[in-house]
Amino acid sequence: MRDTVKSLEKEYLQCDVLVIGGGMAGCYAGICAAEKGLKTILISKSLVGKSGCSRHATNVAGGPPHMYLSIEERRKLASMAVKAGTPQSKKEMTAEQKEYLNRTAAYYGHYLVDQDYLLDGNKWAEQNFFSYLESRGLYFRRISDGRVLSNTGSAHSKVTWAPRQGQTGPQLMDLLRHEVIASETKVIEECMAISLLTKNGEVHGTIALDMRKGKLFIITAKATLLCAGHSANTATRTTATREMYGDGWWLAYKAGAELANLEMHYIHCVDTKDPITMNQHCYPNPNPNTDKSPHIVDSEGEFIFTPDMFKQGQTVMYHLQVKRVIQKIFEGKAKPDGGYYSSYRHMINETDAEYLRAKRVFDKLGYNIAIEPIENALCWEMCEGGVRCDLKTMQSSLPGLYAPGSTGAHGLSAFQRCMYDATLAVDHAMKRCLEMRIPSSDSSQVVSEEARLLGYLKTEPKNGYRPSIIQTRIRKIIYETLVPIKREKKMKESLEELKKIKDELVPKMSLESTSLNFNTGWMNAIDLDTMIGVSELQILGSLERKESRGPFFREDYPYVDNENWIVSNIVKIVDGAPKFYQEPVELKYVEPDEKGKVDYFKVAY
C-alpha cells in the first residue's frame, strides 16, 4: 500500500469552447465549434457517444412528409415546400404548425415550454437533422420502393428508425463519435468534471478529474457548454447509463445558475421487470411495418392502455401511460415495480427481429412471447427540467455557461432538439469568443476542489461505509419516493433520510484503496455528492409544485391547476441553500381550454 496521497498531478489547458459531455448535444457542439475554427475541447465522463442518454434513444420523430413516398412518387413531385417561418401572431399560424404545437406544447410540454422555441427547433430539424445524418452515412430504414419505413408506412405516423426500432441511438451515436474524433476538437474521455470555474458571476471553464490517471485538468475556456444529459442514475430502476447522476445540473447549481422544473421527470411505464439490469422498452405503439400494437394489461388481464389511446399519433403518449398506470396502482391492479404485463401473443407474426430490436432481447432473455406475457415495471426516465437558458442562445443565467440539449430546462429533448440547441449555443459562444480573451483560472478554487477530492481518498479497511452501498440505499429511497406517485409526507421523510445519510454516513465513508488508477470507489464518492444534491433538489422541487401535470402526479394535489401553475419552477443557490421561486410561462400560440383546477386524470396533457 502506498502512503496517503498528498496532492494530485495537474495539467492546465486553454480553449475557446469547452464541451462537457459526449452525447448528441456534446458531439454535435464539438463538431460545429471545430468547423467554425474555434479551439475546442470536449471532455466526457465515459466514452464519447457510448454512454449517456442519447445512446438509449430509440426512434426518430418528425421529418419531411415526402420521406414516406416511394422514389418514383418523389421524382414526380419535384419538391414539397417546407413550412413557413415563425409566425408573428396567433392568426398567422398554419394548421400544420398548430397541430405540431398542440402535440408538443401540450402533450410533451404540458404548456411549460416556450412555443417559439418549439417551432424554431422543429423548422431547423426538418431542414437539417435528417440530411446531416444521412449525408454522413446513417441509414434510415427503407423498403423496396425506397420509402422510409415508419410504424405503418403511413404519412400520419412520423416515427422512423435507423435501422431498427430500438436501435437508433447506438447507430447515431457511433456515427457522431467518429465524426467528432475526426474533427479538430480535442477529445478527452473518462474525464469527469468536478466543478465549474467561476469568477465574478461568469463561468470560465472547469476542473476535471482524469479517471485513468487520477490527474486534474484545469481547463479555462471562453465558453463552457454543459451537455451532460438529463436522466440520472438516482433511482433503482432507470434508463440512465451508470455514470450519470445529473452531473450537469449539480455543476450548474453549485456555480450559481438557475435550474427549473426539476420535478417534471418522465417515467417509462412498460419496461421489462427482469432482469433488473436491463430495461427493454415494450413499445406501446404499432410495431414497424404493421398496424398492431402489444396489449398492456394489469394483474387481472384488463387493458391498461385501451385501444382508443393509440389514436393520437398512433403511439400512447408517455404521460398518458403514467396516468393510466397510476390509476391501476390505486385500483390495486399494478405496482410500481411489477404486477402488470405486455403481451405480444396476438401479434407474434408481426414481431420480426428484422424490424424490432426488442425481439432479440426477448429471445435472449428466454421469453417465449408466443405464449407468455412480459412483466413490466416503472423505470425512471428522462427529464423536462434542468438548467434554465435563454432559448435563442442557450446561455444560462451565468454568462459563459450554456446548457444545450437535455441538460437544459427547455422541455423534453429529442435528438433533433439536442442538435438544434448545439448550433444555437455554438453560434452565441462564437460571438463571445471573439469579444474576450481566455480567462485565467482562480487558484483558490483549484486548491479547495483538490482538497475535497483528496478528502474522499482514504481507506479504513475495518470501519467505514463504501460509497456504492450508500448509493444503493439512495436509489431505493428515490424510487420509492418519486416513482410515480408523490406524497408530501413521504417526500419529507425522504429528505430527512437524505440529510441523515449526509450527516452520519458520508463523513464515515472509506474506500477499498487509495490507488489513482481508475479508482471506482473514489469516483463513487464524488458521484455520491452529486447524487445527494440532485435528489434533494428533485424532492424539493416536487414539494414546491402544488398540483399535478403531465408525468408529475401528487396524491395530495390530484388536479391540473392552469391558473397558478403554468410557471417555471425555478431554483438557485442563495447563501448556500436552495431558494425556489416561480415565473409564468407565456402561452403565445396555443393554450389549454381548461382555466381553473381540473381532474388530473381527465385532461390529456
Next chain:
Amino acid sequence: MELGEMVEVKLFRFDPTIDQQPRYETYKVPYQSKMRILGALRYIADELGVEFAFRDYCGINRCGCCGVKVNGVPMLACWEPAQPKMVIEPLDNFKHIKDILVDRDEFDAMIERLNPRLVRRKVYPGFPEEITHEEMLSTFKLLDCIECGLCTSACPAVREVGLEVFSGPAAYVKLAMRALDPRDEGERTRTIVDNGVFHCVSCLNCTEVCPQGIDVFQDAIEPMKRIAVSQKAYKGHQAFNAVKETIKEYGDVNPLVLIKKVRGIWAIKDLGLAVKLGLKGKLTISQSANPGLSEINRTIEATEVKK
C-alpha cells in the same frame, strides 16, 4: 438457475500500480430472475461494496463496453445469463488497466485507421436519397456493430501478430460496413490490404462471439478479402485466383494445375517434392471434372462481391 440459489463468482483483481501480482476473489451472489452476468457484478459492487474497475454503462447491449472473459469465453456481461460458477477476467488482446477493465485506446485507433466514415465524392442529393433496402442489404447486415471488441478479443490471428499488423475483425466490420455501402465512394482497397486481413485464419471465432449476431467472418472479413483479390491489390491474389479458377474448371482443387498457375516455370525447382507427393498419391496427372461442376459454378457466382 432458480431463485434462492447462489451464483459463485471468482473475480480477477489486479491493480498494476499497487499490487505485486493478480489474485482471484470469490463472492456468492443470490440468483435473481433472468439474471445476467452484469447482475452478479452489480451485486458485488452495490451490495457488497467491492470497488473493482469495470466499464458498465447501458446494461442492454447498446454501448458495448462491458466485455469480459467468463470461464474463458469473451462475452458482454449485460447480455449473457449468469452461470452457477463464473471465473470473470479481463478480455484478451487488449492492454490491461485494472481488475477486469481493459484499455480500448489501441482498439479504437484501429477502427479510426480503417476510416469508419462514409466517403462521398458526389454532392449529397438531400434527404431522403434514392436508395432501397435491397441495395443496402450487404451493409445492413453489419450496421448492428456496437464496437464491443469481443471479436477482436477472440481472434487468434490478432493474438499472434498484434493489432499493429492485423487491425482485427472489429475494425474490418466497420470498414466493410462502409466499403459495401452503395453510397460509399472511398478508396478502400489499399486499406483492406494494408491492415492485414490476410492474417485471418478463417476460424470463425469472431462470428461465434458477436453479441449482435453479426456473421463477422462471412459478411465482413470474406467480402473484404474478395475485394482485395478481385482488384489484384493483394500480392497473394494470384494464388487466390488460381484456386478459384481451378475450382471453376474442375470443381475441385487440382494440385498440378494449381502449382502450374501459381509458380509457373519455377515449379521446376520443386520437382523433388512433386515426385515425393506423386509417390504418396497426392498428385494425380489427370483429374476428371467434379460431376457437380455446374452447381459449384453457380455457387461461386452467387458469392461474388456485389456492391
